[in-house]
Amino acid sequence: MNEKKSLLKRLTGSRLMLPIISLILVMAVNIIFDVAAGRNPFSFFIVTLQRTTSNGNVLYGRIIDVLNRGSEAAILSIGMTLVVSSSAGTDISVGSVMSLCASFCCMLLAGYGVSSATTLAVPLVVGILGALLMGTLCGAFNGTLVAYFKIQPMVATLILYSAARAIGLLLCNDLIVYVRNPSYAFFGSFLGPIPTPIVITVICIVVVSLVLRKSALGMYIQSVGINDRASRISGLNSNRIIFLTYLICGLFAGIAGIVASSRITSADSNNIGLYLEMDAILAVALGGNSLGGGRFSLAGSIIGAYTIQAITTTLYALGVSTTQAPVFKAIIVILIVSIQSEPVKAFMKKRRLARTVKEGGAA
Numbered sequence: 001m002n003e004k005k006s007l008l009k010r011l012t013g014s015r016l017m018l019p020i021i022s023l024i025l026v027m028a029v030n031i032i033f034d035v036a037a038g039r040n041p042f043s044f045f046i047v048t049l050q051r052t053t054s055n056g057n058v059l060y061g062r063i064i065d066v067l068n069r070g071s072e073a074a075i076l077s078i079g080m081t082l083v084v085s086s087s088a089g090t091d092i093s094v095g096s097v098m099s100l101c102a103s104f105c106c107m108l109l110a111g112y113g114v115s116s117a118t119t120l121a122v123p124l125v126v127g128i129l130g131a132l133l134m135g136t137l138c139g140a141f142n143g144t145l146v147a148y149f150k151i152q153p154m155v156a157t158l159i160l161y162s163a164a165r166a167i168g169l170l171l172c173n174d175l176i177v178y179v180r181n182p183s184y185a186f187f188g189s190f191l192g193p194i195p196t197p198i199v200i201t202v203i204c205i206v207v208v209s210l211v212l213r214k215s216a217l218g219m220y221i222q223s224v225g226i227n228d229r230a231s232r233i234s235g236l237n238s239n240r241i242i243f244l245t246y247l248i249c250g251l252f253a254g255i256a257g258i259v260a261s262s263r264i265t266s267a268d269s270n271n272i273g274l275y276l277e278m279d280a281i282l283a284v285a286l287g288g289n290s291l292g293g294g295r296f297s298l299a300g301s302i303i304g305a306y307t308i309q310a311i312t313t314t315l316y317a318l319g320v321s322t323t324q325a326p327v328f329k330a331i332i333v334i335l336i337v338s339i340q341s342e343p344v345k346a347f348m349k350k351r352r353l354a355r356t357v358k359e360g361g362a363a
Contacts, residue, residue, distance in 0.1 A: 016287075016288060016297060016299060016300050016303065017288065018286065018287075018288045018300075018339070019286050019287050019288055019300045019303040019304045019307060020303065022286055022304070022307050023303060023306070023307045023310065026307055026310045026311055026314060027044060027310070029314055030044040030062075030310075030314055030317070031044065033314070033317065033318065043062070044062050044063060045061075045063055046061050046062075047059055047060070047061040047063060047064055048060050048061060049193060055189060055190045056193075057193055058190050058193045058194075058195075059193045059194060059195070062313065064195065064198075065313065066306060066309050066310050066313055067195070067198050067306065068195040068197055068198055069309055069312075069313070070305055070306045070308070070309030070310075071195075071197035071198060071200065071201045071256075071259060072098070072197070072256040072259055072260050072273070072276060073276055073279040073280060073283060073305040073306075073308060073309060074201050074205075074283070074302055074305040074306060075200070075201055075204055075252050075255055075256040075259070076094050076095075076098070076252060076253060076256050076276060076277075076279070076280035076283075076305075077279075077280045077283035077284060077287075077301040077302065077304065077305040078204060078205065078208055078248075078252050078298065078301070078302075079091070079094065079139075079245075079248050079249030079250070079251070079252035079253065079280075080094065080249060080280040080281060080283070080284050080301070081284050081287070081289060081296050081297075081298055081301040082221055082245040082248055082249065082296070083153070083245050083246055083249045084225075084281075084284050084289060084291055084293060084296070085221050085222060085225045085245070085289070085293055085294060085295070085296040086221045086224050086225050086241055086242045086245040086293065087146055087147075087153050087225070087242050087245065087246075087293065088153075088225060088291070088292050088293030088294075089146065089152060089153025089154055089293075090153060090154060090157075090277075090281050090284075090291070091142060091153065091157045091246065091249050091277070092154055092157050092158060092161050092277050092281075093138070093142060093157040093158070093159070093160035093161040093164060093277065094249065094253045094256075094273070094276065094277045094280055095161075095273035095274060095275065095276040095277040095278075095280075096160055096161050096162075096163075096164035096165050096273065096277075097134075097135055097138040097139075097160055097164050097250060097253040097254070097257070097273075098135075098253045098254070098256045098257040098260065098272060098273035098276065099164060099165050099168050099257065099267075099269050099270075099271075099272040099273045099274075100134060100138065100160075100164040100165065100167055100168040100171075100257070100269075101131040101132075101134045101135045101138075101253060101254040101257035101258065102131065102168070102257035102258065102260055102261035102267045102269075102272045102273075103167075103168030103169070103171050103172050103177070103261075103267040103269050103272075104130055104131055104134045104168070104171055105127045105128065105130055105131035105134075105257065105258060105261060105267070106127070106172070106177040106178075106179050106261055106266065106267035107171045107172050107177055107267070108121070108122055108126060108127040108130045109121060109122060109124070109126075109127040109179045109181070109184060110177050110178070110179050112171075112173065113173050113175075114177065115175045115176070115177060115178065116177070116178040116180065117177075117178070117179055117180070117181070118180050118181060119181065120179070120181055120183070120184070124181075124183050124184060127184070128258060131254045131257055131258050132251060132254045132255065132258075133254075134254060135250040135251050135252070135253045135254020135255070135257065136247060136250050136251050136254065137250070138160055138164065138250045138253065139246045139247040139248065139249050139250020139251060139253070140243070140246070140247055140250065141159075141160065142156055142157050142160065142246045142249075142250065143242065143243035143244070143245070143246030143247055143250075144243065145157075145159075146242060146243075146246060147238075147239040147240070147242040147243040147246070148239055148243070161277070165269050165270065168267070168269035169269045169270075172267055172269060176266055176267065176268050176269075177266060177267045178265060178266040179261075179265055179266065179267075180265050181265070184262055184265065185262055185265045186262070187200065187258055187259055187262035188259055188260070188261075188262030188263030188264070188265075189262070196259075196262075197259045197263070200255065200259060204252065204255065205298070205302060208248075208298065209298060212298065217241075217244075220236055220241050221241060221245060221296070222294055222295050222296065223236060224236060224238040224241045224242060225293030225294040225295075225296075226293065226294040226295070253273075256273070256276075257272065257273065260272045260273060275326060278326070278329065279305065279308050279309075279329075280305070282304065282308055282329060282332065283301050283302075283304035283305035283307075283308055284296075284301050284304065285304070286300075286301075286303075286304030286307055286308065286332075287299075287300025287301035287302070287303060287304035288300045289301060308329070311328070311329070311332070312325060312329075315328060
């Protein structure tokens with residue numbers, strides 16, 4: 001009996017508990033919806049090989065669609081997790097930076113002032129590296145303001161949130177630039193039967209996880225987030241660590257921008273990455289991470305990102321329009337932030353303490 005209580009206590013105390021429960025609830029809603037519609041109750045999980053004219057046999061299914069369409073949010077949530085942990089603030093510019101990187105990449109590949117191109121003006125690697133460099137520069141700009149100028153993160157990143165899309169439009173000469181080239185479309189297409197965005201997301205997750213596990217970077221980030229002053233006293237360069245997390249966040253925004261623009265083989269500055277900063281922040285919160293900084297769970301953020309995409313897919317399946325979907329996401333944000341608030345945590349701790357005392361007295 002004590003072993004069962006101990007196991008239950010470990011499960012309920014895990015950071016992954018909230019994202020896993022949220023994901024299970026979303027899946028349950030899909031099952032109920034499918035049963036009500038007279039479909040197979042497990043159709044959400046069915047994956048099949050479907051023949052296409054351009055890509056051959058590819059994986060097809062609702063869960064594949066969730067993993068594919070949620071790739072950009074998952075990539076952004078990696079950088080957002082590190083930023084929130086180190087600076088106790090959010091980078092609200094990632095969606096706009098993502099759009100800027102996509103615009104810069106397509107402008108390089110098509111050529112300035114060209115609205116549509118089938119042949120590349122420069123080698124593909126130049127466009128890709130250009131997008132990554134642009135994302136890194138944007139991250140460095142945000143990191144400098146937050147780490148060295150001590151500007152509140154939301155205020156500091158508000159600059160690029162407002163300006164990045166406009167810069168992207170200037171780079172594209174106020175045009176939607178189309179790059180109709182198979183080599184560029186690959187990043188948003190398929191690698192064999194698997195959607196390439198899923199492969200890119202897995203590579204990003206694996207690389208960051210290995211870096212955090214095999215080095216002390218993860219511990220340094222958490223230390224700075226928990227207590228910046230104590231970290232400096234112990235010898236850590238907290239400013240440099242915060243700057244580095246924003247640099248990484250910008251880099252991943254660049255990767256997400258490449259994936260997003262490659263899907264549509266174009267750079268639409270006004271729509272690429274629109275509202276994705278909200279999804280990235282929500283993924284971090286849904287992943288059981290405190291928005292006040294400190295300890296973080298990268299796995300929780302990834303689960304949170306795909307949970308949000310599953311919610312979006314489910315809302316569309318239920319007939320909710322694209323204009324109404326953000327309202328439901330906002331409600332979810334309110335619920336999650338409320339659950340993580342100090343008064344709620346104190347109340348739950350008090351209830352657990354009272355239950356423990358009562359069980360001890362009964363024994």
